Amino acid sequence: MLQRALHNLDRRLRTAGESAAAHPDWKDRAAAIRRETLLDLDGWLDRLEHSLVARGVHVHRASTPADARRVVVELAQARGARTVVKSKSMATEEIDLGNALEDAGLTSVETDLGEYIVQLAGERPSHMITPAIHKTLPQIRDVLAKEAGTDLAVDREALTAWARDRLRGEFLRADIGITGVNFAAADTGTLVLVTNEGNGRFCTTLPRVHIAVMPVEKVIPRLADAGILLPLLTTHATGQALSNYVTMISGPRRAGEVDGPDELHVVFLDNRRRTLLGTRYEEMLACIRCGACLNVCPVYRNVSGHAYDSVYSGPMGKVLTPLLSGGTEGADLPYGSTLCHACSDACPVKIPLGDMILALRADVPDPHSGARRRRRIFWTVWARAWSTPSGYRLTTALGRVSRGRVPGLQAWTSTRELPRPARESFRDRWAKEHA
Amino acid sequence: MIDVFVAGLRANSCTVSGPMNTDEARATVVERASAHLLVACNDDVPLPALVDGLRQRGVEVLTPGDPAWAERLADAEVGITGARLAVAQPSAIALAAAPGAPRSTSLVPSVHICVVRVDDLLPTLADAMIGVAAGEMPSALTWIGGPSRTGDLEMITTLGVHGPRAVEIVLLD
Numbered sequence: 001m002l003q004r005a006l007h008n009l010d011r012r013l014r015t016a017g018e019s020a021a022a023h024p025d026w027k028d029r030a031a032a033i034r035r036e037t038l039l040d041l042d043g044w045l046d047r048l049e050h051s052l053v054a055r056g057v058h059v060h061r062a063s064t065p066a067d068a069r070r071v072v073v074e075l076a077q078a079r080g081a082r083t084v085v086k087s088k089s090m091a092t093e094e095i096d097l098g099n100a101l102e103d104a105g106l107t108s109v110e111t112d113l114g115e116y117i118v119q120l121a122g123e124r125p126s127h128m129i130t131p132a133i134h135k136t137l138p139q140i141r142d143v144l145a146k147e148a149g150t151d152l153a154v155d156r157e158a159l160t161a162w163a164r165d166r167l168r169g170e171f172l173r174a175d176i177g178i179t180g181v182n183f184a185a186a187d188t189g190t191l192v193l194v195t196n197e198g199n200g201r202f203c204t205t206l207p208r209v210h211i212a213v214m215p216v217e218k219v220i221p222r223l224a225d226a227g228i229l230l231p232l233l234t235t236h237a238t239g240q241a242l243s244n245y246v247t248m249i250s251g252p253r254r255a256g257e258v259d260g261p262d263e264l265h266v267v268f269l270d271n272r273r274r275t276l277l278g279t280r281y282e283e284m285l286a287c288i289r290c291g292a293c294l295n296v297c298p299v300y301r302n303v304s305g306h307a308y309d310s311v312y313s314g315p316m317g318k319v320l321t322p323l324l325s326g327g328t329e330g331a332d333l334p335y336g337s338t339l340c341h342a343c344s345d346a347c348p349v350k351i352p353l354g355d356m357i358l359a360l361r362a363d364v365p366d367p368h369s370g371a372r373r374r375r376r377i378f379w380t381v382w383a384r385a386w387s388t389p390s391g392y393r394l395t396t397a398l399g400r401v402s403r404g405r406v407p408g409l410q411a412w413t414s415t416r417e418l419p420r421p422a423r424e425s426f427r428d429r430w431a432k433e434h435a
Numbered sequence: 436m437i438d439v440f441v442a443g444l445r446a447n448s449c450t451v452s453g454p455m456n457t458d459e460a461r462a463t464v465v466e467r468a469s470a471h472l473l474v475a476c477n478d479d480v481p482l483p484a485l486v487d488g489l490r491q492r493g494v495e496v497l498t499p500g501d502p503a504w505a506e507r508l509a510d511a512e513v514g515i516t517g518a519r520l521a522v523a524q525p526s527a528i529a530l531a532a533a534p535g536a537p538r539s540t541s542l543v544p545s546v547h548i549c550v551v552r553v554d555d556l557l558p559t560l561a562d563a564m565i566g567v568a569a570g571e572m573p574s575a576l577t578w579i580g581g582p583s584r585t586g587d588l589e590m591i592t593t594l595g596v597h598g599p600r601a602v603e604i605v606l607l608d
């Protein structure tokens with residue numbers, strides 16, 4: 001399934017290769033803008049805060065995910081909110097905000113179609129841009145039909161129409177809209193949000209309060225820089241010259257306006273990002289979350305996003321996860337790489353992901369050195385067994401009998417499929433046909 | 436530049452008509468909207484007497500000044516707006532929120548008709564953003580490239596997931 005979906009994506013991305021933003025010069029300009037930002041991240045953040053406050057926006061600084069969750073939950077509780085609508089955002093996934101809101105007794109609804117499906121299925125997104133990429137249409141039907149309580153056709157239009165109606169109701173009911181931020185311009189105090197479905201527009205138009213969670217590196221010096229970065233982001237994310245909707249928000253609803261939120265809050269989320277400044281991983285903060293490195297990664301393409309067991313997957317996840325957790329999470333991820341550097345080549349802002357993955361192997365100790373020893377023992381035994389014909393026959397016969405259900409492998413098979421052994425070995429068939 | 440703009444919008448599943456003069460544009464919009472019962476119309480549409488034209492054809496028109504706006508917008512089948520500016524590459528229109536130009540007119544109804552002045556068309560987004568950033572920013576500036584879409588179902592595009600299923604651009608010269 002993932003293979004087929006990625007193939008569809010490949011086709012679209014290839015045709016997008018003709019657009020201006022795919023030009024190498026464009027990448028150079030974008031890479032330069034991102035690095036200029038990182039040279040004085042704190043300075044740009046101060047300027048951004050100043051511009052936002054001047055526009056009547058409330059700014060909250062959160063150094064840990066727990067701080068960010070507390071800010072949002074307290075804002076919601078103080079306003080007596082009951083329902084929250086969310087637009088897809090990696091930052092809110094990173095701080096696990098949905099669960100925090102539910103724990104505080106609020107209903108939190110994901111409104112991006114893919115994310116909504118994943119939420120109903122009780123799963124986690126498997127791709128940054130298309131969270132339900134691992135699901136087939138019949139599987140999606142099953143998830144939605146269960147929620148609808150009626151049967152639904154396995155038809156793209158019909159399923160979309162059902163979800164549209166259901167989520168419309170949620171938008172109208174919601175007290176608070178929560179979004180991420182793609183870019184935030186320090187000079188004008190403008191939040192830039194990119195979506196295709198329009199759910200982000202609903203979240204920032206109908207509820208009375210809008211809260212945006214913004215990882216600190218999203219700041220850009222000037223709003224004009226968005227003219228370079230936006231086409232680059234969307235070309236590399238979905239192959240579109242520009243995403244369908246780009247919303248530039250400069251403050252809450254103004255006097256006389258009939259829609260838009262009365263209150264706008266922005267939460268600056270640090271979560272160890274600023275500790276990366278000045279280290280060899282600083283450039284990771286240039287990431288614009290386009291997903292290009294995932295799509296080209298041979299490992300990601302085979303194991304899919306869930307196998308990483310972290311919010312950020314693929315090559316950028318291998319680098320970001322151990323860094324943001326201080327090495328307590330995803331320390332083994334840098335080892336799950338072929339070091340082919342396809343990610344470094346694909347990255348539109350020229351982050352040397354391959355080099356960072358290699359460097360992390362040295363900087364973050366592998367938590368699985370015990371497992372590595374066990375693996376070595378396994379391979380030694382295997383090599384012995386398969387160097388004799390009788391040992392080979394015995395083990396493959398065992399494999400056929402067990403039909404691939406090997407005890408002790410659940411940790412592996414919960415997110416990946418084990419290849420099924422053939423019903424009959426080639427040797428047996430040969431013997432039968434030539435008897 | 437107009438050709439690039441039109442081609443880009445069409446590639447993104449928009450319908451485009453014009454460039455045409457004011458009378459033709461008004462007639463086009465009225466004709467298109469007359470099949471519907473309730474139409475929401477922003478005050479920033481650059482076509483004088485449009486609302487009267489629609490009412491004469493028996494279409495009920497909801498305007499932002501109407502006290503029932505918020506309550507009735509969900510029933511409107513068409514939303515008609517103007518645009519602050521447009522860019523040819525990548526092809527998109529930009530709508531500025533203002534008292535007479537709510538954000539939801541281009542979001543809630545199933546069909547969005549946008550009247551764009553050819554004079555407001557700029558060659559690229561990169562150029563346009565320099566000008567936009569130098570001026571006074573509206574509370575929301577929304578760039579629209581086409582109908583609401585999703586690729587979430589097996590990466591195949593489906594239109595109209597949350598916002599309009601159809602975007603129709605009328606070019607005015």
Ligand code: SF4
Pocket residue numbers: 286287288289290291292293294316346347348349350351353
């Ligand atoms: S690391 Fe580069 S390619 Fe990967 S998501 Fe970030 S910007 Fe895109």
